[in-house]
Amino acid sequence: MNDTSTKVRISDLKKTYPNGDGVEHIDLDVHEGEILTMLGPSGCGKSTILRTIAGFERADSGSIIIDGRDVTNLPPEKRPTGMVFQSYNLWPHMTVEENLAFGLKLRKVGKKQISADIDGVLDMIKMPGVQKKYPSQLSGGQQQRIAIARTLLLKPSVMLLDEPFSALDAKIRMQMREELRKLQSRLNITVIFVTHDQEEAMSISHRIVVMRKGAFEQIGTPSEIYDSPATKYVAGFIGEMNMIERQGETIAVRPEDIAIGPDEPFGGRVVGVMNMGHYNQVLISSTEHGDLKAFLRKDDFADLHEGGDIRYRFMKARTYKHAA
Structure with a gap:
């Protein structure tokens, strides 16, 4: 991981909804080649930040810089990001190959290159030979692997993952965390990960942002968060604690x-x-x-x-x- 290079810079970001929920005064630098996890309970604003980075939500104010370029007002398809959702979002009427090829076809990539790229990414996620299968023929963990592979094929500058493993059972969830960490290390990609699961955050992250009610409580490595919680809230939220x-x-x-x-x-x-x-x-x-x-x-x-x-x-x- 290269801590000296800033991949994403968020400055004084504000996004609020009519009911008053949302985030404001958000400042965050994401380093190139790291997994940064936003951790907190439901409704704390972590997914709002992720969706605003992706362009699915429009910022009320502030700026989002990726690779030195201001993307604050760009639509999702113009941003160098790829997003993986909890629900996989695979088209059930398409084969694995068709699902993986869809984005590449939109980018006018040639058929031979698409086939080669798909073969390569399936080998990478240890699922060779599933091109002709349909999503319904795959397990939940396999479907999520395909969703991640589809995003990797588009070579995003930043990969965004919104609770991607929460629908999986405990054993598969643990395996997926390990595989994501290996993929991230191998490809040196920058990942922003959202979860409410503290064990998940501790196991995969280079740094963790602990959130509460639309604000940051602490940013640090897993060891820093666990061993030196900055606030009473963080102390009680991360791991077991006698208070x-x-x-x-x-x-x-x-x-x-x-x-x-x-x-x-x-x-x-x-x-x-x-x-x-x-x-x-x-x-x-x-x-x-x-x-x-x-x-x-x-x-x-x-x-x-x-x-x-x-x-x-x-x-x-x-x-x-x-x-x-």
Whole structure:
């Protein structure tokens, strides 16, 4: 990834709807060759920004620069972007080959070149030989691969993905994330990805923009977002967190940052132990910090049981002052 080159620059962007929803004062630089993910709950404005970059929504004010060119007032077909949607948007009456060829034909690409390009992109997404199949003959994950391939064939400067994997089951979703990351790295394409799934954002992104109510809460790498959440909202939104309210402040502690041992300063009672695979989730009550959740290695604490006493301390915590 090349952090020194700005691929997309958004300056003071505003897009609001008659009901008052939307975004304003949006400033964002997207680096060449990175996957930048906009993460947040439904209605926070992340898809609005993506659709405005694509040209499907018209900005009320501000500017969008791609490759040094102002595209703010250009229609979608004049922008160097390609968009992949949640719903695949494949034409059911067309074969895979016809779906993939459609955009290339509009660009007057020759038949031989179209055939060669399609063969190449199908090999790239590990789906050779499906040219004559119809979308209904493919699984959801395969259809989404074809939708991504169709966008790749048009060689966009920026690929835009709006919740592309949310309709897939968990295992296929994980596989698609891995494949997207490999494709992005191989082609060094710039990707702007929208999701409400924090695990998805953490697993594929070079940088994450955490959004809330039409505004940015924090921009950073997955490690920065997870280890150093800038606000109480980000701390509570990303990953598991114990939120301990004190007068005038909130103390945030990750479950994995709770240490257990006989000589630790604080005491409580175990009220639940859940086997989570390679670790145990331990619920602790009757503490001076309220109810707590801790993640502990199973092998180290195999003797923990419900109703037993426990001693603990916080290895790391962040404090957020309440607004006056």
